[in-house]
Amino acid sequence: MRTSRSFNVIHFATGFKIDIFPLPDDAFHASELRRAARRSWEPGEGAAVDLNVASAEDTILEKLIWYKQGGMVAEKQWNDVLGIATTRALETEYLRHWADPEYPGSSHDCSPKLTRFD
Numbered sequence: 001m002r003t004s005r006s007f008n009v010i011h012f013a014t015g016f017k018i019d020i021f022p023l024p025d026d027a028f029h030a031s032e033l034r035r036a037a038r039r040s041w042e043p044g045e046g047a048a049v050d051l052n053v054a055s056a057e058d059t060i061l062e063k064l065i066w067y068k069q070g071g072m073v074a075e076k077q078w079n080d081v082l083g084i085a086t087t088r089a090l091e092t093e094y095l096r097h098w099a100d101p102e103y104p105g106s107s108h109d110c111s112p113k114l115t116r117f118d
Helices: 027-035 056-069 075-085 092-099 111-117
Strands: 007-011 016-020 037-044 047-053
Touching: 016 037, 027 056, 056 075, 056 092
Parallel strands: none
Antiparallel strands: 007 016, 037 047
């Protein structure tokens, strides 16, 4: 956590893997945290863990950021974006708002990629 790098937690009994992504302190990530859904995961009897799960829109935006940082050649990130976008109803205005480089809180220009979701 000190380095703000992502990491995994694995529950060995079930093989369930949780990806942990420490969030930067900015407007976009504050919005992402506010929109996250609280989910309870029960890996075994008498044990429960509450988790914040990012919305589909915020997951798309994060994956587009990683896609751009990787030189827009990371097939996995782009395929994940397409998979999410084609299986869920999305708040396209929210996506456009945070993907717009003109927005003061935006550190990424992903808006050209969003035209595929129209």
